[in-house]
Amino acid sequence: xxxxxxxxxxxxxxxxxxxxxxxxxxxxxxxxxxxxxxxxxxxxxxxxxxxxxxxxxxxxxxxxxxxxxxxxxxxxxxxxxxxxxxxxxxxxxxxxxxxxxxxxxxxxxxxxxxxxxxxxxxxxxxxxxxxxxxxxxxxxxxxxxxxxxx
Amino acid sequence: xxxxxxxxxxxxxxxxxxxxxxxxxxxxxxxxxxxxxxxxxxxxxxxxxxxxxxxxxxxxxxxxxxxxxxxxxxxxxxxxxxxxxxxxxxxxxxxxxxxxxxxxxxxxxxxxxxxxxxxxxxxxxxxxxxxxxxxxxxxxxxxxxxxxxxxxxxxxxxxxxxxxxxxxxxxxxxxxxxxxxxxxxxxxxxxxxxxxxxxxxxxxxxxxxxxxxxxxxxxxxxxxxxxxxxxxxxxxxxxxxxxxxxxxxxxxxxxxxxxxxxxxxxxxxxxxxxxxxxxxxxxxxxxxxxxxxxxxxxxxxxxxxxxxxxxxxxxxxxxxxxxxxxxxxxxxxxxxxxxxxxxxxxxxxxxxxxxxxxxxxxxxxxxxxxxxxxxxxxxxxxxxxxxxx
Numbered sequence: 001x002x003x004x005x006x007x008x009x010x011x012x013x014x015x016x017x018x019x020x021x022x023x024x025x026x027x028x029x030x031x032x033x034x035x036x037x038x039x040x041x042x043x044x045x046x047x048x049x050x051x052x053x054x055x056x057x058x059x060x061x062x063x064x065x066x067x068x069x070x071x072x073x074x075x076x077x078x079x080x081x082x083x084x085x086x087x088x089x090x091x092x093x094x095x096x097x098x099x100x101x102x103x104x105x106x107x108x109x110x111x112x113x114x115x116x117x118x119x120x121x122x123x124x125x126x127x128x129x130x131x132x133x134x135x136x137x138x139x140x141x142x143x144x145x146x147x148x149x150x
Numbered sequence: 151x152x153x154x155x156x157x158x159x160x161x162x163x164x165x166x167x168x169x170x171x172x173x174x175x176x177x178x179x180x181x182x183x184x185x186x187x188x189x190x191x192x193x194x195x196x197x198x199x200x201x202x203x204x205x206x207x208x209x210x211x212x213x214x215x216x217x218x219x220x221x222x223x224x225x226x227x228x229x230x231x232x233x234x235x236x237x238x239x240x241x242x243x244x245x246x247x248x249x250x251x252x253x254x255x256x257x258x259x260x261x262x263x264x265x266x267x268x269x270x271x272x273x274x275x276x277x278x279x280x281x282x283x284x285x286x287x288x289x290x291x292x293x294x295x296x297x298x299x300x301x302x303x304x305x306x307x308x309x310x311x312x313x314x315x316x317x318x319x320x321x322x323x324x325x326x327x328x329x330x331x332x333x334x335x336x337x338x339x340x341x342x343x344x345x346x347x348x349x350x351x352x353x354x355x356x357x358x359x360x361x362x363x364x365x366x367x368x369x370x371x372x373x374x375x376x377x378x379x380x381x382x383x384x385x386x387x388x389x390x391x392x393x394x395x396x397x398x399x400x401x402x403x404x405x406x407x408x409x410x411x412x413x414x415x416x417x418x419x420x421x422x423x424x425x426x427x428x429x430x431x432x433x434x435x436x437x438x439x440x441x442x443x444x445x446x447x448x449x450x451x452x453x454x455x456x457x458x459x460x461x462x463x464x465x466x467x468x469x470x471x472x473x474x475x476x477x478x479x480x481x482x483x484x485x486x487x488x489x490x491x492x493x494x495x496x497x498x499x500x501x502x503x504x505x506x507x508x509x510x511x512x513x514x515x516x517x518x519x520x521x522x523x524x525x526x527x528x529x530x531x532x533x534x535x536x537x538x539x
Contacts, residue, residue, distance in 0.1 A: 146280035
């Protein structure tokens with residue numbers, strides 16, 4: 001639930017790239033670079049927390065992490081579902097896929113847009129190398145042969 | 151425009167039709183199992199039955215329908231192969247008229263004697279080692295082949311879905327050039343007793359375990375292969391079978407048509423024999439609608455396949471047509487399977503019914519990652535080039 005006026009990526013591009021290049025879940029640091037709670041948040045408290053950048057512990061990042069899908073036993077290490085927990089249980093095994101940034105409710109849309117447009121590899125573009133042309137066959141034809149054996 | 155199947159192919163079609171209905175269909179229970187718990191289900195027919203069927207098929211002159219005549223097959227054209235596959239697909243019996251992967255068609259004269267003909271005559275089994283356990287269906291070839299003196303040394307692991315047999319050899323794809331380069335992959339024929347080559351898995355399984363298909367795993371540990379065992383040219387593995395592979399997609403499309411045809415037959419019988427509220431369910435409009443939808447889908451798909459097959463036989467490029475066939479046939483069969491579930495008033499994939507097994511076989515090649523997106527992409531490329539579809 002970030003603020004209406006969000007972080008301008010141009011001002012933080014260098015550090016954002018640094019974060020995204022590091023092999024560690026980037027969601028926590030991207031959250032800290034964001035604008036924080038907006039005044040219209042729905043938390044049942046009287047204190048004014050607009051602009052605060054805490055992790056709300058929703059656990060989205062833990063649920064989306066592809067590495068934890070492959071090694072689910074790591075989830076047993078902690079009950080916590082914060083970005084801190086993600087960093088400690090995934091650490092340097094991070095795939096740098098960027099999924100945790102996209103699912104975090106505390107990260108600015110500007111940062112998410114930057115990640116999607118500049119960082120994420122579009123899945124469909126991989127198709128290109130599997131499609132052949134007039135002279136060369138599609139790799140898929142070989143795949144079909146391999147699967148389709150009596 | 152002539153929609154008649156040529157006379158000679160009609161004869162082939164009726165020959166195969168009779169073979170399937172007289173010889174194969176009565177054996178279906180042997181495969182599916184008669185017991186409710188599938189304890190007597192099997193993966194393949196007993197050896198003596200199979201040998202009998204093979205001999206019968208050889209006597210009809212249809213052995214090796216897809217194999218070119220110069221390689222000792224019957225050398226039917228694409229349309230003929232589609233017709234044969236359509237009939238064969240109407241039974242769950244795992245039987246083919248000498249089906250050999252076209253990857254092997256590019257063997258030289260020595261390899262033909264030593265490897266190809268034994269495969270065609272069922273004395274040897276070819277284990278197609280293309281998939282790798284780590285990469286899944288990404289079609290990256292991680293296995294390495296290094297040329298040392300007059301032989302290659304292969305290192306890596308493969309999985310194969312080929313049928314296991316006593317005497318076998320592997321058709322292994324390995325990278326001889328730079329990793330990730332399409333041009334850097336070569337294909338090797340690896341003998342059964344080559345040093346460092348071992349196979350595990352592949353035991354025939356009975357009972358409910360026969361329902362799942364598990365790959366064999368092949369390990370190449372410093373496996374030495376003589377240089378003359380390279381199939382095709384070095385670094386040109388993806389050029390193998392160029393002439394035949396695209397039309398295999400049409401043949402698989404024809405398989406979907408055959409399977410759907412069988413499903414339609416089964417559904418019709420069910421609709422005419424099952425009663426609810428004192429009335430045969432075939433009287434109900436929603437059942438009629440389901441039957442009609444199936445029939446329309448099958449007819450449309452059959453025409454797409456035949457038209458593409460005729461084009462292939464005329465020597466035209468069928469890249470787009472083959473993609474259309476694969477995409478449409480898959481979607482059609484999914485739709486038909488839904489209708490079958492509707493008519494059977496429940497899932498048709500209950501183990502022990504032929505429906506489930508039929509669909510599983512026909513849809514296997516479309517179930518890989520991005521398989522259908524790939525076809526859409528191929529079709530779209532042609533449209534975007536400005537070609538009229």
